[in-house]
Amino acid sequence: MSVTVIGGGVMGLCVATELQGRGIPVAVRDEGPGPRACSWWAGGMLAPWCEGESAEEAVTRHGLGAADWWQAQGVPVARNGTLVVSLSRDAAALDRFARRSRGHRMLDAEGIAALEPDLAGRFARALFFADEAHLDPRRALAILSDRLGRTDSVAGQVIDCRGLSARDALRDLRGVRGEMVLIRCPEIALSRPVRLLHPRMPLYVVPRGDGVFMLGATMLESDRRGPPTARAVLELLSAGFALHPALAEAEVLELGADARPAFPDNLPRIRRAGGVIHANGLYRHGFLLAPAVARMVADHLQHQTRPEFMDADHD
């Protein structure tokens, strides 16, 4: 058996890596990692517990092994957890988040200062998700991509991981637009992603090292892929300013936007259609769920199992 993976975003690269690791010959049809893939713009948070606050239970369950998988591929993974805070006027939002998620403990001001000295005195309480992790998405994509062979043709079993471009074959796929800002702010150091709960403009800040931070991300029911709107940038930067005023002095390195592929329940699908196996719909959980979906695809190919995310055949 040989396999051609179409699409070199996080889903395609994870499937190809998993198959190659199991000794199955595989080639990727793609130009290599770049801004065409929506995973290029991702946050890179491996936060199964935080995501469980609003996502289906399966996201947490299948996301738990993600950090180990990435680390096993030689991708640097920071296992420093996640911090979730809210402004004092939205204190109830933090309690609600705590009630609806697991895997956390509540910190007081002293506990926050011990973990993130630069946030000392800014928040009275925070939720700490100690077992979460984060990685640098572009670095992760490059590491996987460098080890995989490329092809311009299609041979053997085809696995289609084209994301939103696969809408020609997957009619129930839709786009959920996300916008992000990349800044450099050497005045501040953070060791872990920080999420700021806000009723209208929730924000996360992911440290990339060297004073670089990714601020994300909007969630809009739209498949438009064009540049971010002024409103989105205004909201993300305002929320960042509320998190720490020093962010106002940051250099803006990049503004980015793309559309995430999603099915109606925002869960991934593995689907057979016309002899092709589709793996798609990772929504905002690309780096979190791609390893689990990749394993499922590989299991299905090797052992003809029907994994959890596989739906009815569309042949």
Next chain:
Amino acid sequence: MPVFYGTTVDSALMLGTAGYPSPKVLADAFARSGAGVATVSLRRESGGGQDFWALIQSLGVTLLPNTAGCHTAREAVTTARMAREVFGTDWIKLEVVGNTDTLQPDLFGLVEAARILSAEGFKVFPYCTEDLVVCERLLEAGCQVLMPWGAPIGSGLGLNNPHGLRALRAAFPDVALVVDAGIGLPSHAAAAMEMGFDAVLLNSAVARAGDPAAMAGAMAAAIRAGREACLADPMERTDMAVPSTPVIGRAFL
């Protein structure tokens, strides 16, 4: 059942479509709610792309597009015209935001936009306050439905001014009145229906509940209970206890 501009809808619950964890959860909530009307936003901050609109249209309920996020009468009028094209309906829930923190309606812009849109044949559902004079102006502008707030949008505070809402119901016995915004609990929705309101419009109370479908069912039950209680002509309140069994025959002297 409520009648809006001559159209009878088959539920007094009107449900918004913003802020659900997923379209699947949204569809489940609608199924449980039995809602007769779905509001949908054309502007980006509440979501709105072709795929999402197609999904809302597949719910099989009457659509009420809104002008959420518009800050001027002019913006709202433009958005309403676009909504008529996109959704093929002349119903429009008219919102003109006056304050970004409270999302309080700009009542001056609202009346202005209502006048323009009514003249163009729109059936306008204005999101307003319980102010009697503003409501009179909106009726003069051509509105046949009024949608006073219970409390600020998304606050879940319930009915902040029950006296004002009751006075509005008494002042306009023949106008369709909908409590819109501020509902957090089924008891809030039931209270509005007990006052004689024709319908309740809510969104966050369901979308932001831990189990949106279950909350949608609870809201539907509360609205039905409130409506039936109103029709049953509730007893009057008294300050003195009134025994339900006779006291004659016992040593009451």
